[in-house]
Amino acid sequence: MKVALFATCLVDTMVPQVARATAALLERLGHEVVVPPGQSCCGQMHVNTGYRREAVPIVANHVRAFAGAEAIVAPSGSCVASIHHQQAAVARRAGEHGLADEAAALAGRTYELSQFLVDVLDVTDVGAYYPHRVTYHPTCHSLRLLRVGDRPLQLLRAVRGLDLVELPAADQCCGFGGTFAVKNAETSTAMLTDKMANVLSTHAEVCTAGDASCLMHIGGGLSRLRSGTRTVHLAEILASTEEAVSPDQSTRPAVSA
Amino acid sequence: MTGVFLGLPTAPRGVGHLRGDRSFPDAARDSLRDGQLRANLGHATATIRGKRAAVVGEVPDWAELREAGRAIKAATMARLDDHLVALEEQVTARGGTVHWARDANEANEIVTRLVQATGADEVVKVKSMATQEIGLNEALEAAGIAAHETDLAELIVQLGEDKPSHILVPAIHKNRAEIREIFLRTMPGVDPGLTDEPRKLAMAARAHLRERFLRARVAISGVNFAVAETGTLSVVESEGNGRMCLTLPQTLITVMGIEKVVPTFRDLEVFLQLLPRSSTGERMNPYTSLWTGVTPGDGPQEFHLVLVDNGRTAVLADDAGRSALHCIRCSACLNVCPVYERAGGHAYGSVYPGPIGAVLSPQLTGVEDNASLPYASSLCGACYDVCPVAIDIPSILVHLRGEHVEAQSRTTPEAVAFRALSTAMSNPRLWRLAQRAAGLGRFLARGRPTLPAVLPPPASKWTRTRDLPTPPKETFTQAWAREHGS
Numbered sequence: 001m002k003v004a005l006f007a008t009c010l011v012d013t014m015v016p017q018v019a020r021a022t023a024a025l026l027e028r029l030g031h032e033v034v035v036p037p038g039q040s041c042c043g044q045m046h047v048n049t050g051y052r053r054e055a056v057p058i059v060a061n062h063v064r065a066f067a068g069a070e071a072i073v074a075p076s077g078s079c080v081a082s083i084h085h086q087q088a089a090v091a092r093r094a095g096e097h098g099l100a101d102e103a104a105a106l107a108g109r110t111y112e113l114s115q116f117l118v119d120v121l122d123v124t125d126v127g128a129y130y131p132h133r134v135t136y137h138p139t140c141h142s143l144r145l146l147r148v149g150d151r152p153l154q155l156l157r158a159v160r161g162l163d164l165v166e167l168p169a170a171d172q173c174c175g176f177g178g179t180f181a182v183k184n185a186e187t188s189t190a191m192l193t194d195k196m197a198n199v200l201s202t203h204a205e206v207c208t209a210g211d212a213s214c215l216m217h218i219g220g221g222l223s224r225l226r227s228g229t230r231t232v233h234l235a236e237i238l239a240s241t242e243e244a245v246s247p248d249q250s251t252r253p254a255v256s257a
Numbered sequence: 258m259t260g261v262f263l264g265l266p267t268a269p270r271g272v273g274h275l276r277g278d279r280s281f282p283d284a285a286r287d288s289l290r291d292g293q294l295r296a297n298l299g300h301a302t303a304t305i306r307g308k309r310a311a312v313v314g315e316v317p318d319w320a321e322l323r324e325a326g327r328a329i330k331a332a333t334m335a336r337l338d339d340h341l342v343a344l345e346e347q348v349t350a351r352g353g354t355v356h357w358a359r360d361a362n363e364a365n366e367i368v369t370r371l372v373q374a375t376g377a378d379e380v381v382k383v384k385s386m387a388t389q390e391i392g393l394n395e396a397l398e399a400a401g402i403a404a405h406e407t408d409l410a411e412l413i414v415q416l417g418e419d420k421p422s423h424i425l426v427p428a429i430h431k432n433r434a435e436i437r438e439i440f441l442r443t444m445p446g447v448d449p450g451l452t453d454e455p456r457k458l459a460m461a462a463r464a465h466l467r468e469r470f471l472r473a474r475v476a477i478s479g480v481n482f483a484v485a486e487t488g489t490l491s492v493v494e495s496e497g498n499g500r501m502c503l504t505l506p507q508t509l510i511t512v513m514g515i516e517k518v519v520p521t522f523r524d525l526e527v528f529l530q531l532l533p534r535s536s537t538g539e540r541m542n543p544y545t546s547l548w549t550g551v552t553p554g555d556g557p558q559e560f561h562l563v564l565v566d567n568g569r570t571a572v573l574a575d576d577a578g579r580s581a582l583h584c585i586r587c588s589a590c591l592n593v594c595p596v597y598e599r600a601g602g603h604a605y606g607s608v609y610p611g612p613i614g615a616v617l618s619p620q621l622t623g624v625e626d627n628a629s630l631p632y633a634s635s636l637c638g639a640c641y642d643v644c645p646v647a648i649d650i651p652s653i654l655v656h657l658r659g660e661h662v663e664a665q666s667r668t669t670p671e672a673v674a675f676r677a678l679s680t681a682m683s684n685p686r687l688w689r690l691a692q693r694a695a696g697l698g699r700f701l702a703r704g705r706p707t708l709p710a711v712l713p714p715p716a717s718k719w720t721r722t723r724d725l726p727t728p729p730k731e732t733f734t735q736a737w738a739r740e741h742g743s
Contacts, residue, residue: 190599
């Protein structure tokens with residue numbers, strides 16, 4: 001299958017290795033990956049901060065960039081949820097019905113990585129090898145907007161060498177919430193503290209999730225505490241093999257450059 | 258008449274408890290540091306969460322019940338005027354008197370006048386959100402009338418000269434040691450050897466309250482459901498203190514927000530299943546009182562129903578926000594909210610705290626009077642999942658953020674930034690430049706994997722407690738284009 005990769009603005013700019021891992025994984029599974037060069041952002045940050053009018057041209061850019069794509073995959077539950085639940089709505093609210101229809105059609109072909117692997121490609125064992133103790137944080141939008149359920153866990157359970165430990169109070173928000181982390185920094189930090197306490201209680205080396213944004217938040221806290229536990233995106237774990245364990249993965253601090 | 262529609266009136270300022278004196282982040286800063294509050298709230302919300310999950314999980318048709326609740330509320334709101342007039346006709350036909358109050362001031366005036374007409378200088382009250390919303394106790398006090406709260410938790414809050422912090426459990430922020438201290442300090446004639454054993458505390462409250470029940474000539478209640486077709490009102494409670502208020506005094510004055518009406522008696526079948534399981538985590542609440550007008554020789558012989566708008570019609574006018582009026586005040590959303598659990602109810606500054614408060618309060622007052630509340634959420638969505646009438650609270654929060662941004666007449670620095678970002682993100686060439694500029698941030702890190710902890714605002718809001726990764730030299734899309742020659 002020809003898969004168009006939507007890196008998302010955050011991954012593309014701040015943690016490119018997540019998009020690289022997603023591409024490597026899909027290619028290893030025998031699919032052709034294209035990266036439409038016009039892509040930027042889904043518009044979620046604008047919508048969720050109240051700038052829904054300003055989000056419309058961003059949605060238009062996204063629709064232009066991915067026009068004609070057969071299947072679009074993004075390593076982010078939150079961005080895919082925004083594409084599914086917000087893009088058409090903000091366009092329609094602005095009276096751009098043509099754009100809204102195009103966005104809705106595109107959303108129907110857009111998948112979060114774990115859903116794409118399990119539901120579309122029908123694969124849970126992606127042939128990965130990752131010899132680490134790992135705990136999984138189900139991000140809120142993956143859990144409650146996309147309902148990815150246990151798909152990421154199915155994928156992780158099939159990874160060779162991986163010691164999966166259950167995260168206590170896993171379904172509690174980590175406190176990221178986009179601009180919430182800045183506008184309500186103290187409440188956000190209080191939520192993060194509890195999430196980190198739960199992560200650290202598992203004695204996992206790695207906390208993983210399907211959203212680079214939440215991982216940047218959790219990882220930023222773990223790194224500040226010099227905890228030694230680091231955050232690694234699900235795509236990076238699934239992309240790892242015996243032959244190609246990234247040299248970075250075993251020694252990286254919680255926040256990866 | 259001019260051609261300019263100025264909008265429907267919102268709840269007036271200067272009366273009632275819908276507005277805080279501080280923004281949410283400001284108020285939360287203090288409550289987050291209160292270790293006792295954090296411990297009490299964490300313990301209490303976790304307990305109720307567990308109970309709710311267990312009793313909701315055992316109902317095989319919960320999803321259908323929830324959908325029925327949502328549908329009944331939506332249909333009722335679509336014809337709210339008809340249902341209210343029908344309710345008035347039925348209550349009047351059965352010996353009650355109905356009063357219409359446009360806002361908090363009118364409602365307070367009506368109730369004060371009604372109490373004064375009886376000659377009483379004190380009233381007993383069943384716990385009621387609506388009377389707290391309009392500041393009825395303060396209005397009565399100004400008229401020389403003492404209002405005694407009879408719900409145990411409300412009593413604790415009143416004796417402690419405190420404010421409620423939860424819809425269902427107003428004293429959730431107090432533990433039993435703190436309650437014992439309040440009782441010892443404020444209850445006349447209390448046993449000085451009172452311990453913090455819950456049973457002993459309840460007995461002390463009972464002795465205190467019984468005296469007031471037997472003495473009271475006037476009671477004031479709220480209402481959970483008002484049935485339009487029969488004129489029947491209903492109060493749902495756990496302690497039986499409400500039942501005493503509703504049956505013992507000569508005069509009963511009930512204050513209800515206009516959204517509490519349901520069309521038919523049969524509708525109670527749905528809500529009386531949804532409410533207790535969602536709120537206290539019980540299969541059935543201990544006391545469900547129903548009364549219809551006046552019954553000669555039995556219960557109150559004078560009954561008044563005060564219908565309060567106080568901004569509700571304005572909420573109804575907003576098709577993206579009106580479902581907030583479907584709320585049945587169960588408080589399930591508070592108990593699952595990670596923000597509420599940590600910041601506590603007082604941080605919201607309104608009688609309606611938590612996720613539902615963060616959408617309802619700004620809508621009742623106008624969003625600019627509560628502009629920080631729609632942002633007091635990480636949009637995690639836990640509230641929507643547990644809401645028994647399926648109010649999509651996260652979507653309303655996002656909608657209200659939009660209303661707030663669009664209400665600004667002056668351009669804020671944030672708006673400048675978001676507009677510039679929008680321009681960049683909708684133009685691939687500009688976006689590449691913006692990304693390259695962000696990448697220059699790596700020089701601040703001087704080769705370290707994270708940026709310095711001390712950065713100028715607004716970045717400092719993040720970096721004060723969390724590291725930021727050093728941006729890479731090259732973005733993914735740049736690298737991909739270079740490697741794949743596009």
